[in-house]
Amino acid sequence: MTSGKDSVVKLWELSTSRCLISYTGAGTLGLHTHRSNAVFNHTEDYVLFPDEVTKSLCCWDSRNADRQRLLPLSE
Template identity: 55%
Template sequence: MLYVCYADNAKLAVSGSLDGDVKIWDGISNRCVQTFTRAHDGIPIRSAKFTRNAKYVLTTGTDCSVKLWELSTNRCIVAYTGAGGSGFSDYSAPASFNHNEDYVLLPDDKSGSLCTWASRTGDRKRLLALGHTAPIRDFVHSKTSPAFITCSEDCKARFWYKKL
């Protein structure tokens, strides 16, 4: 297993693995209740996160691809494309929702920018230059305000307060 995250209500957990499978786990019985087999065409999963209502899961592959999965239908409903990532990386930054889940955000190693998409439509929005001089390895967005932190191999962490 490469990544695991609980839903806000702790009734479910999601895990992503090196074999590319994403599994949904019952938080009480610890049993697997759903699997997205080869979710990113067999590419290892970098991160997996629930939406606030725990009806969807956002996954990031180590190839910088990002997908939104609907749990009720067991299918990918949006693939966020055009990040321009630098290819495969075991340490690429995870994608995340912004605080109100209107946008999906992913730092792009190649350009050093933050890629942004409309979460419901997958439409690519503008890039935000992040000012790091090396690849970004972690990215965390606040759940309550338009703030986020980026951490890079340039040994810098940057705090941002930015409405998108």
């Protein structure tokens, strides 16, 4: 899994270098200043990605890329 400063998270098939699924809609309209890593939760049911511009945590269903929640983060 990769994530970029454009807030797009991608899951890759390493043996073929093919993007399997893209997780979009994290809430950022611009580029991040800092790198942020996307992670799976402990059951790998969800992908989590912090958005520095909106100060929120984006959560997607890991299997179909449906955005589940955009949770506010406190400072």
